[in-house]
Structure formats: C-alpha cells, structure tokens
Amino acid sequence: MALKGIRVRVEGLTKHFGKVVALSALDLDVKSGELVAFLGPSGCGKTTTLLMIAGIYQPTSGSILFGDRRVDHLHPRDRDVGMVFQSYALYPHLTLFDNIAFPLRLKKTPSADVRQKVQQTADLLGIAHVLERRPAQVSGGQQQRAALSRALVKEPQVLLLDEPLSNLDAQIRLQARGEIRRLQQELGVTSILVTHDQAEALAMADRVAVFSTGELQQFAPPEELYDRPANTFVAGFVGHPPMNLLQGTFADGQFTVGNVHVPVSVTGPAGPGYLGIRPEDANLRGTVPAKVVLVESLGREQLVTLDLGGPSVKVLVEGGTKPSAGAQVGFGYTPPSLHRFDSAGTRIGS
Amino acid sequence: MPLLPPRWRLLLLVLLGLSIPIIAGFIWLLLTGWFDRVHGLIPAGGFAPENWRFLWETVGGRPPVFVALRNSLIFAVVVATAEVLIASMAAYAISRLSFPGRSLYLGLVLVLHAFPAVSLLIAIFYILRLLGLFDTLIGVILVKASLELPLGIWLMKGFFDSLSWEMEMAALVDGMSRWTLFWKIAMPMVRPGLLALATFALLSAWGEFIIPFTFIVSSRSQLMSSYLQSFLTEAFSDFGMFAAVGLFYAIPVIALFLLGQRYLLNIYSGGVKG
Ligand SMILES: Nc1ncnc2c1ncn2[C@@H]1O[C@H](COP(=O)(O)OP(=O)(O)OP(=O)(O)O)[C@@H](O)[C@H]1O
Ligand SMILES: [Mg+2]
Numbered sequence: 195m196a197l198k199g200i201r202v203r204v205e206g207l208t209k210h211f212g213k214v215v216a217l218s219a220l221d222l223d224v225k226s227g228e229l230v231a232f233l234g235p236s237g238c239g240k241t242t243t244l245l246m247i248a249g250i251y252q253p254t255s256g257s258i259l260f261g262d263r264r265v266d267h268l269h270p271r272d273r274d275v276g277m278v279f280q281s282y283a284l285y286p287h288l289t290l291f292d293n294i295a296f297p298l299r300l301k302k303t304p305s306a307d308v309r310q311k312v313q314q315t316a317d318l319l320g321i322a323h324v325l326e327r328r329p330a331q332v333s334g335g336q337q338q339r340a341a342l343s344r345a346l347v348k349e350p351q352v353l354l355l356d357e358p359l360s361n362l363d364a365q366i367r368l369q370a371r372g373e374i375r376r377l378q379q380e381l382g383v384t385s386i387l388v389t390h391d392q393a394e395a396l397a398m399a400d401r402v403a404v405f406s407t408g409e410l411q412q413f414a415p416p417e418e419l420y421d422r423p424a425n426t427f428v429a430g431f432v433g434h435p436p437m438n439l440l441q442g443t444f445a446d447g448q449f450t451v452g453n454v455h456v457p458v459s460v461t462g463p464a465g466p467g468y469l470g471i472r473p474e475d476a477n478l479r480g481t482v483p484a485k486v487v488l489v490e491s492l493g494r495e496q497l498v499t500l501d502l503g504g505p506s507v508k509v510l511v512e513g514g515t516k517p518s519a520g521a522q523v524g525f526g527y528t529p530p531s532l533h534r535f536d537s538a539g540t541r542i543g544s
Numbered sequence: 545m546p547l548l549p550p551r552w553r554l555l556l557l558v559l560l561g562l563s564i565p566i567i568a569g570f571i572w573l574l575l576t577g578w579f580d581r582v583h584g585l586i587p588a589g590g591f592a593p594e595n596w597r598f599l600w601e602t603v604g605g606r607p608p609v610f611v612a613l614r615n616s617l618i619f620a621v622v623v624a625t626a627e628v629l630i631a632s633m634a635a636y637a638i639s640r641l642s643f644p645g646r647s648l649y650l651g652l653v654l655v656l657h658a659f660p661a662v663s664l665l666i667a668i669f670y671i672l673r674l675l676g677l678f679d680t681l682i683g684v685i686l687v688k689a690s691l692e693l694p695l696g697i698w699l700m701k702g703f704f705d706s707l708s709w710e711m712e713m714a715a716l717v718d719g720m721s722r723w724t725l726f727w728k729i730a731m732p733m734v735r736p737g738l739l740a741l742a743t744f745a746l747l748s749a750w751g752e753f754i755i756p757f758t759f760i761v762s763s764r765s766q767l768m769s770s771y772l773q774s775f776l777t778e779a780f781s782d783f784g785m786f787a788a789v790g791l792f793y794a795i796p797v798i799a800l801f802l803l804g805q806r807y808l809l810n811i812y813s814g815g816v817k818g
Pocket of ligand 2: 240241242
C-alpha cells in the first residue's frame with residue numbers, strides 16, 4: 195500500500211458557532227507527506243479545524259485546498275480523507291472486518307478487492323486475528339488500530355487524527371505513538387494529528403501548530419518551538435516543566451522586577467517586557483540572591499522552587515547537589531539560553 | 545433457590561394479596577370460557593365447548609369472527625409499522641438536524657402527547673367524513689397512528705439523542721449521505737428503541753376500542769374489540785361466549801410474547817462498550 199500524499203493549504207479559515215469564535219483566520223500550509231500536530235489547551239479550536247478539513251463543518255469563511263483543488267464546498271466523501279476519532283467511532287453493530295470494509299463498500303469496490311484490502315490493512319496493523327469480532331469484544335488498543343485501519347483502507351490523500359491515543363493507557367500509548375509515526379512515514383500520507391499532549395506532538399510531528407483560543411500561535415518544527423518560542427503563550431505551554439516567565443523592565447544590561455535584578459546579555463531596546471528562562475537552563479551558581487522554598491524529586495533530577503524576594507522561579511538541578519528548603523543560594527543561568535519578550539508577549543531577537 | 549429473608553417473604557405475601565383480584569379475573573375468564581356456568585370461581589354445569597361456536601358459525605347477525613380477526617391484525621400491524629417508521633424519521637430530524645421551527649415543533653409534539661384523544665372524537669368524525677374515510681379500515685388506522693405518534697417521537701428522540709456524534713461524523717467521512725447514514729448506522733443502533741416502540745404500538749393497537757367503536761359501523765370492517773363488545777349489548781348477555789371470544793382475542797398477543805420473548809431478551813441485553 196502506497197498512498198499519494200498531497201499538500202494541504204488552509205487560508206483565512208474561520209469558524210463561528212453563534213457568538214463563539216472557535217477559529218479565527220487560520221493560515222496553514224502542510225507539505226505533502228508531512229505530519230503536522232495541532233497542539234493546544236482544551237477548547238482552542240483544534241477539533242473544529244480538523245472537522246472543517248474533513249468536511250463535517252462548513253467554514254464561516256476562508257478556503258481549504260488539497261493540492262490546487264478547493265475542497266471547502268465538497269461533501270466529506272468527495273474529499274478523500276481518512277479520519278480517526280477520539281472515541282474511535284467504530285460501528286458497534288458490525289464486526290471489525292465490516293467496519294474496515296465499510297468505506298470500500300460505499301465506493302462499490304468489488305468484494306474480492308474489499309477482502310484483500312481489508313486483510314492487507316489489518317495485517318499492517320496487527321489485528322488480522324480479531325477481524326470477526328465486534329468492537330466491544332476487543333481491547334482498546336485493537337479498537338484504536340481498527341479505527342486507524344478504517345481510515346487508511348480507502349488510501350486517502352489526507353489522514354486526520356483527533357486525539358487517537360488519548361484513550362489508551364500510558365504503556366500502549368508510547369508504543370502506538372511510534373507505530374503511527376512509522377506507518378505514516380512508510381505510507382507517505384499527509385497527516386494532521388490533534389493532541390493536547392505536548393510530548394506526543396513533539397515526538398511525532400514534523401511540525402507543530404500551537405493554538406490558543408482559536409488563534410494559531412506558532413507553526414514550527416519541535417526544536418524551534420522549544421528553542422525559539424514565538425511568544426509567551428508558546429513559551430509557557432511547550433516544555434516541561436514550563437519556562438519561568440518574569441514580567442518586568444529591561445534596562446542597562448539587566449532585567450528588573452521589583453527590587454530583583456537579573457543580569458541580561460541579550461540585546462534589544464530597553465523597556466517593559468518578559469524574561470523567560472527554562473528551568474533546565476537555570477542553576478544555583480549565579481549571583482541573584484534566592485531562598486529555596488521547595489525541592490521536588492523527579493527521579494534523576496530535582497525541581498527546586500526559589501523565592502527571589504517577590505517573584506519565584508523553578509530550577510532543574512542534577513542529582514548529587516541536593517539543596518534543602520530554607521537554604522540561601524544564588525540564582526543564575528547559562529547565558530545564551532535566555533528568552534526575551536516585549537510587553538505584548540512577542541519574542542524579541544532570535 | 546436460596547430461602548428469602550423473612551422480610552422479603554412478607555413483601556411477597558403483600559404483593560400476592562394485591563394481585564389476587566387480577567388473578568381472579570383471569571381465572572374467571574378461563575373457567576367461564578369453557579364451562580356452562582360458573583358460581584364464584586367454581587364451575588357449575590358441564591363442560592361447554594358450544595361457548596366457542598362463534599368460530600364455526602355466525603352468531604346473531606354478526607360478521608364471521610375471522611373477518612374481525614383479519615381486520616384487527618391488519619389494523620395493528622399497519623398502525624405499528626407506520627408509527628415506527630414515521631416516529632423514527634421525525635425523531636431523528638428533531639434530534640440531529642437543525643431546521644427553522646424545530647423547538648416549536650418539539651413543544652407541539654409534547655402538547656399533542658398530553659392531549660386526551662377522546663375529546664377529539666367528534667372533530668375527528670367530521671374530518672373522516674369530509675375525507676370519505678369514515679367507516680373504513682384505513683380511516684381508523686390513520687387516526688390511531690397519528691394519535692400515538694407523539695409518544696413514539698419522544699421515545700425515539702431519546703434514543704437518537706444518546707447516539708454519538710462522532711459515529712455519524714465517521715459515517716460521513718466514510719462516504720455516506722445523511723439518508724443512508726440514517727438507515728445503515730442510526731437505525732440499527734437504536735434497535736432496542738424500535739423494538740420497544742413496535743411492541744407498545746402493536747399491543748396498543750390490538751387492544752384499541754374507542755376509535756374503531758366510534759368510527760366503524762359496518763360489520764365487514766369491524767375489529768375484534770368491537771366484535772367482543774357486541775356480546776355485552778344484548779338484553780340477554782351470553783357470558784360464556786363473551787369469555788370465549790375474550791380468550792380468542794388474547795391468543796395472538798400471547799403467541800407474540802411466546803415467539804418474541806427470547807428475541808426481546810437478547811436484544812435488550814446486547815449492550816455495547818465504548
Ligand atoms: N458544534 C458546536 N457548537 C457550538 N460550539 C462549538 C461546537 N463545537 C465546538 N464548539 C466550541 O468551539 C470551541 C473550540 O472547540 P473545539 O472542539 O475545536 O476545541 P478543541 O481544541 O478540540 O478542544 P479539546 O482539546 O477539548 O477537544 C469551543 O469553545 C467549543 O465550545
Ligand atoms: Mg477536540
């Protein structure tokens with residue numbers, strides 16, 4: 195099975211539900227064969243976007259293009275997409291075989307072809323031995339694979355996955371993550387994966403689109419999201435534990451918040467803004483006086499919460515030097531790793 | 545079977561006591577149907593198969609009983625079929641589609657359901673006469689089906705409401721139209737509801753009396769219920785034959801239960817996970 199991936203473009207895509215703006219003016223360009231993850235908190239419009247691409251929802255405005263073809267007024271069946279839903283949405287009254295065969299039969303595929311394609315897809319996903327059972331009679335992982343098989347069996351141009359892993363338990367989830375990615379790369383199908391698990395998005399996707407309340411915040415490869423977050427939302431959302439964000443004023447080579455002064459090497463105009471330092475880039479060997487408030491063990495490392503005399507920050511400390519609560523330390527960071535944002539939250543500098 | 549705790553035994557006795565009048569009624573019916581006379585619940589006089597002679601001869605100018613039986617069967621089956629079909633389509637539309645006037649329609653259905661049908665009898669009489677459907681089987685079928693529809697719509701709406709939206713979305717993505725989706729996905733998934741509605745509709749139509757009694761006068765269109773009632777109107781009522789006809793009238797219902805029982809139990813216990 196080899197699929198023909200296609201370029202997916204979304205221009206000015208907007209969706210209103212009555213007064214609720216679920217998505218506003220989204221522009222997105224997904225390359226052929228790419229896997230893009232939609233990442234964002236609950237209710238930010240990820241599913242809505244996916245359903246518009248699938249053709250379930252009509253956009254309020256904007257256009258959707260597959261290749262050079264505009265598809266936003268086509269019925270879902272004419273769009274050639276496969277979709278996996280969060281609840282899997284398998285038909286409970288049909289066997290897995292009939293579930294997977296369903297889209298083929300609707301296309302009036304000859305029954306010998308149906309049998310062969312269903313078998314091939316089921317083999318690929320390792321559920322060939324449970325095809326005669328109904329959804330209620332197989333495990334959650336097998337249901338998930340059946341849903342994926344049903345999406346793939348019609349050899350779609352675009353594969354849409356709405357939180358396909360969120361109903362699996364942690365162990366299978368890791369395994370399924372790898373499998374989906376491997377399959378997607380082998381088949382070369384253009385894919386969009388919705389998730390609110392950043393680890394999943396960063397691990398699986400070629401590029402990640404970060405959403406917040408109906409707006410795209412950043413669309414970039416995982417490393418770039420991490421190294422150069424476009425704004426304070428992405429900075430706080432991507433990375434675990436989250437980045438420390440301090441609001442204050444930049445002037446004369448230092449950043450001031452209250453009566454705390456942090457030396458800053460990055461260039462940029464003086465004025466109010468945000469300073470961002472990731473816990474893993476911070477250390478206890480600096481010059482800013484701080485008091486240890488809390489030490490949490492993460493196994494190999496300790497997450498230390500510091501009070502800078504007003505603002506508090508979190509620092510990730512390697513094992514060995516275990517500080518104790520109440521101790522006085524000096525807060526610092528490894529110089530090039532600092533992020534600066536203006537007062538509106540937009541990144542300054544590279 | 546484990547012995548019931550004493551408190552339960554007491555409860556059982558109370559329930560039994562409450563059921564005695566009904567049980568006695570059934571016993572009376574059975575005995576009176578087969579014996580000459582019954583005093584209290586004790587048969588007196590001999591075994592009386594002639595109570596059942598309505599089966600092979602016409603009694604006192606009435607139509608043959610099999611005409612009434614056939615009419616009742618047609619009436620019940622057509623009413624139930626129409627009700628299930630129309631109610632499920634209407635309920636699906638109300639549950640899933642948004643169209644102007646949807647909530648008004650919903651409220652109207654509720655009001656209609658609460659409305660006592662008997663108060664409409666005279667109005668319905670005029671309408672049937674106007675349409676030329678008075679004293680016809682099709683006329684009473686239409687009346688009964690429309691009066692029962694609101695209940696059916698509400699029942700089925702509840703079932704459709706509980707279907708998952710994602711399932712329907714999946715069907716659309718798989719290539720279905722809304723129409724095929726309704727028949728191939730939605731309807732099979734509300735099968736317990738369809739079955740419950742069909743059973744209720746069938747029983748309600750089978751036992752329906754006031755509508756056929758009011759709107760059918762000629763004997764060739766008579767239903768079982770009015771046929772049975774006609775044994776009570778004579779100066780001298782033949783209780784024995786009345787009971788026999790009553791038993792005969794109940795046979796199809798009992799047969800339906802015996803045949804359908806296993807199927808019904810199967811359907812209701814066939815739950816679905818996830
Ligand atoms: N059919 C609908 N009718 C009205 N409002 C809707 C509908 N679908 C979504 N919304 C609203 O649109 C917004 C975006 O919803 P959406 O389902 O796209 O969020 P999401 O990012 O997928 O969230 P989650 O991670 O919880 O699935 C929410 O405010 C939601 O309440
Ligand atoms: Mg969602």
